[in-house]
Amino acid sequence: MAARAADEIDTSSAGGLSMDESAFRELYDRTSRPLFLYLLRVTRRQDVAEDLLQESYCRYLMSSLPSMDEPGARSYLFRIATNLLRDRWRHIKNESPLESAPEATSTVIPAERKLSVRQALERLKPRERQLLWLAHVEGSSHQEIADHTGLRAASIRLLLFRARRKLADLIDPKGASDREARK
Amino acid sequence: MRTEYCECNKEQAVAAALRNGLLPEELLDHIGVCPACSEVLCVAQALREDAAAVEERLQLPHPSLIWRRAREQATARAIARATLPIRVVRICACVVAILSAPWLVSVLLRLPSSMPAFDRKWFLIDSTWPSFLTQTTLLGMIGTLLCIGLSSWYMLREE
Numbered sequence: 001m002a003a004r005a006a007d008e009i010d011t012s013s014a015g016g017l018s019m020d021e022s023a024f025r026e027l028y029d030r031t032s033r034p035l036f037l038y039l040l041r042v043t044r045r046q047d048v049a050e051d052l053l054q055e056s057y058c059r060y061l062m063s064s065l066p067s068m069d070e071p072g073a074r075s076y077l078f079r080i081a082t083n084l085l086r087d088r089w090r091h092i093k094n095e096s097p098l099e100s101a102p103e104a105t106s107t108v109i110p111a112e113r114k115l116s117v118r119q120a121l122e123r124l125k126p127r128e129r130q131l132l133w134l135a136h137v138e139g140s141s142h143q144e145i146a147d148h149t150g151l152r153a154a155s156i157r158l159l160l161f162r163a164r165r166k167l168a169d170l171i172d173p174k175g176a177s178d179r180e181a182r183k
Numbered sequence: 184m185r186t187e188y189c190e191c192n193k194e195q196a197v198a199a200a201l202r203n204g205l206l207p208e209e210l211l212d213h214i215g216v217c218p219a220c221s222e223v224l225c226v227a228q229a230l231r232e233d234a235a236a237v238e239e240r241l242q243l244p245h246p247s248l249i250w251r252r253a254r255e256q257a258t259a260r261a262i263a264r265a266t267l268p269i270r271v272v273r274i275c276a277c278v279v280a281i282l283s284a285p286w287l288v289s290v291l292l293r294l295p296s297s298m299p300a301f302d303r304k305w306f307l308i309d310s311t312w313p314s315f316l317t318q319t320t321l322l323g324m325i326g327t328l329l330c331i332g333l334s335s336w337y338m339l340r341e342e
Contacts, residue, residue, distance in 0.1 A: 016261055028249070032246075033243065036241060040237065041234075041237070053243075061257075062253060062256060062257055118233060136226055136230045137231060139202045
């Protein structure tokens with residue numbers, strides 16, 4: 001019976017998936033780069049980002065949702081990826097603090113020292129990197145970020161503000177002092 | 184670290200202008216005097232430059248790999264769904280076997296003393312047969328037909 005079920009799947013056009021292979025390739029070409037960048041910057045690991053990217057598309061293909069336009073598909077993929085990130089953080093919380101915790105957040109950085117964006121991002125918590133990336137690279141609204149992350153929309157504003165300030169202080173300490181003086 | 188909250192209603196406009204790659208003079212002037220918007224500019228510009236730099240050397244997994252993985256997962260899911268009734272019946276059979284074992288043992292232990300009655304009640308087709316059919320056999324037949332119907336529906340249903 002199991003073999004028969006597998007045969008039935010193989011003979012169908014998309015094999016139980018939500019689209020055929022050529023449509024998937026088109027979608028992948030258009031949406032994979034920003035999604036991979038997001039995963040790469042939030043996880044900081046190529047292997048993890050690749051795995052989560054693959055799993056995101058697999059779940060998208062296996063979903064039984066009606067066909068959607070490109071922005072809808074892209075938004076849905078980001079939501080799946082964000083859920084996978086959240087599951088991963090829960091899973092590794094006690095196992096590998098290296099990935100879930102910020103690196104050396106307690107280190108005091110001299111005001112004149114300017115960090116590269118990559119180094120600065122590494123000092124943020126994964127959640128902060130995620131919020132900043134969605135807001136400033138993907139251009140997601142607060143409501144969209146809330147939908148993706150499962151946080152309350154009202155909390156996004158404050159969390160985003162804190163993350164932004166933290167990053168601004170890290171990448172441009174002198175500018176931070178100037179901005180402070182302007183208030 | 185500075186923690187006091189400050190917000191500007193032009194933050195979204197600054198972010199949108201940066202995404203479009205076009206900052207109008209009016210917004211630039213505003214950024215010069217607004218700490219919140221200058222922070223948005225600083226962070227958004229840095230992140231976008233970083234994204235552009237990483238994107239140049241980005242090595243994406245090949246789509247055929249993902250397609251194959253999705254097909255494998257879909258196949259596994261379909262097999263799991265198709266064999267669910269078999270697994271359920273197997274579990275039910277195990278539970279029934281475990282639950283009926285003590286009863287069976289007690290019946291076997293009492294068998295010699297009840298043998299004469301057993302012969303008369305179970306193996307002779309006489310006037311007691313129709314009542315036996317009504318109460319037990321009929322119930323068993325209905326249950327069996329119901330299970331066959333339900334499992335057939337489950338196997339043949341279309342999502």
